[in-house]
Amino acid sequence: MATTFENSGVLDKSANPKRFRQQFSGKLIQIFSLVVPIILLGLIIFLAINAWPAMKLNGVSFLTNSNWNLGSQYGKPITVDGMQVLPGANYGILFLIFGTLASSFLALLFAIPVGLLAAMFISEIIPSRLRESVALLAELLASVPSVVFGLWGYVVVIPVFSHYVYPVIAAILGFIPFFAAPVRSGYGLLTAGIVLALMVVPIITANMRDAISAVPSADIESAFALGSTRFEMVWKVVLPQIKRPLIGVSILGLGRAMGETMAVLMVSGNALHIPKNIYSPMSTMASFLVSQLSSAMEDPTGMAVNSLVEVGLMLLILGVLVNAAARLLLLNTGKN
Amino acid sequence: MSAEMREANTDGPVFADHVSLGHYRRRRIIGVLGWTLCGGCFVLLAFAMLDILFKVLKGGLTAINLKVLTETTQGVSGGLLQAIEGTVVLTIGSVLIATPLSIGVGVYLSEHRNRFFSKVVRFMSDVLVGVPSIVLGLFGYVALVAGLGWHFSVLAGSITLAVMIIPYISRSVELALLAVPQSLRESAYALGASDASVVARVLIPRSASRIITGVLLGMALSMGETAPVIYTVGWSDYLWNGQVTHQSMGYLTYVIWSFIDQPYQSAHKLAFAAALLITGMVLLITVSTRFTTRYMTIQ
Numbered sequence: 001m002a003t004t005f006e007n008s009g010v011l012d013k014s015a016n017p018k019r020f021r022q023q024f025s026g027k028l029i030q031i032f033s034l035v036v037p038i039i040l041l042g043l044i045i046f047l048a049i050n051a052w053p054a055m056k057l058n059g060v061s062f063l064t065n066s067n068w069n070l071g072s073q074y075g076k077p078i079t080v081d082g083m084q085v086l087p088g089a090n091y092g093i094l095f096l097i098f099g100t101l102a103s104s105f106l107a108l109l110f111a112i113p114v115g116l117l118a119a120m121f122i123s124e125i126i127p128s129r130l131r132e133s134v135a136l137l138a139e140l141l142a143s144v145p146s147v148v149f150g151l152w153g154y155v156v157v158i159p160v161f162s163h164y165v166y167p168v169i170a171a172i173l174g175f176i177p178f179f180a181a182p183v184r185s186g187y188g189l190l191t192a193g194i195v196l197a198l199m200v201v202p203i204i205t206a207n208m209r210d211a212i213s214a215v216p217s218a219d220i221e222s223a224f225a226l227g228s229t230r231f232e233m234v235w236k237v238v239l240p241q242i243k244r245p246l247i248g249v250s251i252l253g254l255g256r257a258m259g260e261t262m263a264v265l266m267v268s269g270n271a272l273h274i275p276k277n278i279y280s281p282m283s284t285m286a287s288f289l290v291s292q293l294s295s296a297m298e299d300p301t302g303m304a305v306n307s308l309v310e311v312g313l314m315l316l317i318l319g320v321l322v323n324a325a326a327r328l329l330l331l332n333t334g335k336n
Numbered sequence: 337m338s339a340e341m342r343e344a345n346t347d348g349p350v351f352a353d354h355v356s357l358g359h360y361r362r363r364r365i366i367g368v369l370g371w372t373l374c375g376g377c378f379v380l381l382a383f384a385m386l387d388i389l390f391k392v393l394k395g396g397l398t399a400i401n402l403k404v405l406t407e408t409t410q411g412v413s414g415g416l417l418q419a420i421e422g423t424v425v426l427t428i429g430s431v432l433i434a435t436p437l438s439i440g441v442g443v444y445l446s447e448h449r450n451r452f453f454s455k456v457v458r459f460m461s462d463v464l465v466g467v468p469s470i471v472l473g474l475f476g477y478v479a480l481v482a483g484l485g486w487h488f489s490v491l492a493g494s495i496t497l498a499v500m501i502i503p504y505i506s507r508s509v510e511l512a513l514l515a516v517p518q519s520l521r522e523s524a525y526a527l528g529a530s531d532a533s534v535v536a537r538v539l540i541p542r543s544a545s546r547i548i549t550g551v552l553l554g555m556a557l558s559m560g561e562t563a564p565v566i567y568t569v570g571w572s573d574y575l576w577n578g579q580v581t582h583q584s585m586g587y588l589t590y591v592i593w594s595f596i597d598q599p600y601q602s603a604h605k606l607a608f609a610a611a612l613l614i615t616g617m618v619l620l621i622t623v624s625t626r627f628t629t630r631y632m633t634i635q
Contacts, residue, residue, distance in 0.1 A: 029535070032440025033453060036461045036506070039499055043467065043475050050478045114377045121374035134382075136626060141385045143622040145560025147592045148615050151607065152388045154596055155395075198384055205381070231367035252466070259468025261563040262593055286470045290563055305482075312474040316467060323466025327459065 047313040054306035057083055058091050062310065065092030068272050070295060070304050077301045084301040091307040095274045099189070099282040102275075103264065104257040106193025107200055112250055114197070115204030120234055122205070123212045135209065142202035150266030153195040158267060161194070162186025166279050183279045187269030190278045195263050200253040207249040211242040248329035255322040259315065261286040285315045389615075396612020399605035409573045409586060412595055413602035416610055418575045419586040422490075423559060423614070425576060426569065426587060429494030430558045434501045435551055441502065442509025442547075443535050449514075458510075461503040472500050473564025481568055488570030488584035496568045497561060501554035508550025512543035549625045556621040560614055562589035588614045 055062075057080060071089030078087050122134055166183040173179035215238050223233040269281025270291045283291065289308055296304035407415030441457070448454045476496030486492050516539055524534045540547070570584030571594075577583060591610035595603040 029440060029444050029447070029531070032437065033444040033448070033457055035437050035441050036457050036464060036503065039502065040460050040464055042479075043471070046475055046479045046483070047471075114380065117374040117377040118381050121371070121378040125371060125375065126378075136623070137382065137385055139626070140619055140622060141381070141388075143556060143560075143618055144388060145562070145589065145614055145618060147560070147562045147589045148388065148392060148611050151592050151596055151611050152391055156387065156391060198381075201381060229363055229367040231370040232363065235370070255466045259466075259470065261468065261470040262589075265563075266593060266596070286468055286563070289470050289474060290566055293567065309474060309478060312471050316471045319467045319471065320463050323463050324459075326466075327462045 043316065044313075047309055047316060050306060051310040051313045052306075053083055054091065054303060054310040057081060057085065057303065058307065058310065062091060062093060062307075063097065064094055065090075066095040066274055067092045068095075068292075070299055073298060083303065085303050086299060086301055089299075089303060091303075091310075093285070093288075093311055095272065096283055096285045096288050096311065098274050099268070100258055100284040100286070102189055103192045103196060103268070103282070103284055104254055106190065107196035107257040108250060108254055110194065110197035111200040111204055111253060112246075115201045116208055116246065118201070119205045119208035119212060120238075123209055124230060124234060135206070138202050138205050141198075142206070145262075146199065146260060147262040147266070149195055149199055150263040153191060153263060153267040157191055157194055158186040161191060162279075166190065170279070178278050180277060182277075185269065185281075186279070187267060188278070188280045189268070189275050189282045192264050192268040192282070192284070195267050196257045196260055199260060199263060200257050203253050203256060204249050207245060207252075208242065211245040212238055215241050245330060248326050251322055251326035251329065255319055255326065258284070258322065259286050259319055260284075261290055265290050285311050289315075392608070392611050392615050395608030396616075399609040400612060404606070404609045408575060409591075409606070411573075412598050412600050412606070414606075416586075416588065416591060416606060416613070418572065419588045419591055419610065420613065421576055422569070422572075422585040422587040423589075425490060425585070426493050426497060426565065427555055427559045429490060430497035430501060431551060431555050433494055433498035434505055434554060437498070438502050438505035438550075438554075439509050439540070439547065441506035442513060443539070445506065445510040446513035447531070447535070447539075461506060464503045469500055469561055470563040470567070472496055473567030475499075476564060476568040486581040488568065489579070489581040490569065490576070490583065490585055491580040493565050493569035493585075496564045497558040500561065500564065501558050504557060505550050505554040508553065509543075509547050512546035512550065513539050515546065516542050545628065549628060552621050552625050556618045559621075560589065560618045562593055566590065566593075 067090050069088060069090045071086030073086065075087040077084040079085070122131060122138075126134055162183060162185060166186065167181070170179060170181040170183055174181060219237050219241070220233060223237040228236065264284050265287040268283060268287055270283050270287065271281035272283065275282040289312060292304075292308060296308050299305065404415045405420070406417055408418045409416060441461070445454050445458055445461075473496060476492050476499075480486050480492035480495060481488060520538060520542065521534060524538045529537070565587055569587060571590050572584045572586050574586075576585050588610040592607050592614070595607040595610075598604070
């Protein structure tokens with residue numbers, strides 16, 4: 001019973017080492033609250049400091065031209081604005097911005113309808129006995145490492161689609177400029193979009209299932225009572241109610257697609273220019289960071305690495321913005 | 337509402353005078369077409385998922401043998417021993433760093449639930465989940481590999497992976513603690529326990545199994561990660577010599593990415609063997625945590 005008195009504050013606090021220890025561990029927990037803010041701020045600050053020389057050197061042309069050139073490796077570094085740069089070096093990433101936006105757009109274009117319709121099918125048609133096992137399958141798809149998606153894209157999507165699917169698309173939609181032949185190797189924008197879509201779909205399906213199950217059953221019963229078919233019920237009663245989470249989850253998926261690295265790296269062809277058509281090789285900001293690491297490290301002036309960090313900083317800011325937007329949207333619907 | 341109840345009113349339609357049979361048929365046909373489309377989407381996904389598993393399993397099983405598990409890599413042939421070792425070391429390292437920090441964060445978030453600052457932390461944590469892993473790798477490279485001069489190393493890789501999994505683990509710690517009944521806390525406080533002993537002797541023991549589930553999921557994540565590890569650990573053909581800095585290391589995900597591009601049969605086989613090992617381990621963890629969670633909810 002002694003501890004009861006000690007902790008009730010009856011005894012002199014300063015004279016009690018146990019009391020002091022307990023107060024200290026209470027404070028310790030407060031210190032832990034700083035872990036996540038420190039990480040996030042540390043990320044932004046470290047990347048900003050290291051990107052700063054590149055930002056000064058590149059200016060706005062970083063975003064507006066598509067010429068990424070590390071310069072002559074064996075040339076004597078020249079001085080521009082007080083910074084050492086290899087002769088001929090130029091850093092422009094317009095093609096990366098294009099590649100990132102285009103591949104993410106394609107991914108969402110495939111993933112949103114497929115994910116939503118599949119979620120409707122799982123919630124409404126699949127018998128409830130099997131529903132959990134089917135959901136497990138979707139969950140497993142979400143946990144497969146991205147490099148394995150890349151491997152699958154490499155050995156399945158590229159050969160199959162470049163031989164049988166892309167030529168057909170080119171023949172049918174060839175009158176639209178960006179869809180015309182040549183199809184070539186299969187490494188490229190469309191392949192990246194397809195593989196990314198597959199990686200985004202599980203997020204959309206899982207969240208949409210939650211959203212569908214949150215629709216009040218009174219609404220559903222009313223729709224049936226008015227004589228609607230099951231499809232009409234889903235289309236006219238459920239769908240309008242899950243619009244907002246759908247937008248939130250789509251933005252979340254956009255974040256995932258923009259930041260995805262390995263799968264894109266393995267199927268996109270890693271070209272350093274804006275793709276000629278939808279089938280041709282391209283790079284995204286994330287995949288570029290890996291494909292260029294070793295050559296950037298060769299640059300004795302360090303400017304290539306600084307410019308890569310500038311790409312990373314942009315990716316970070318994009319990721320933070322997109323994710324914050326998605327969370328705020330989902331937050332307001334009271335869903336997680 | 338059960339599926340049977342919903343189904344009950346779909347047969348035997350009663351028509352009002354102004355509704356024709358043709359109109360009714362058209363609505364039914366639209367329904368059938370709609371559901372066929374939905375089913376098609378579902379089948380497409382299921383097929384892709386099963387095809388990924390099948391290709392990895394088939395390619396991996398034909399490639400894997402005793403030599404792969406017991407020898408180190410020589411160029412693009414040999415075995416994967418040092419890569420398996422590296423993946424294990426990195427995964428354990430990152431979990432060891434991340435778990436104590438995450439438990440601290442999780443305890444703060446659940447026990448100071450309604451403070452403004454804990455809402456800020458939760459939001460930041462959600463945002464950190466959305467930061468692309470390659471950006472974390474770049475951070476590890478800039479801060480640890482180049483900044484602190486550690487070079488490509490186990491420590492740089494483990495810390496980077498730990499940063500990646502902290503938001504996930506702390507979230508599951510938070511949820512685990514929230515599931516502990518409030519009355520248990522009140523009883524402990526009534527007995528005169530301090531904040532610290534409530535956490536250490538009541539909350540954490542009580543939610544240990546859920547916390548372990550979260551740690552295992554973090555483990556699966558860090559195991560399957562590639563891009564940040566390329567940026568912080570490099571690659572090596574040799575077994576680890578125990579140095580935590582200045583010593584690069586092999587790991588399985590690198591093999592998948594880099595060897596599948598090589599024009600050699602031996603390289604492709606190693607890539608598939610690595611893919612089977614990684615996918616197998618990750619899926620095993622995911623499935624087992626899933627079943628333990630279900631078991632716990634039934635309890």
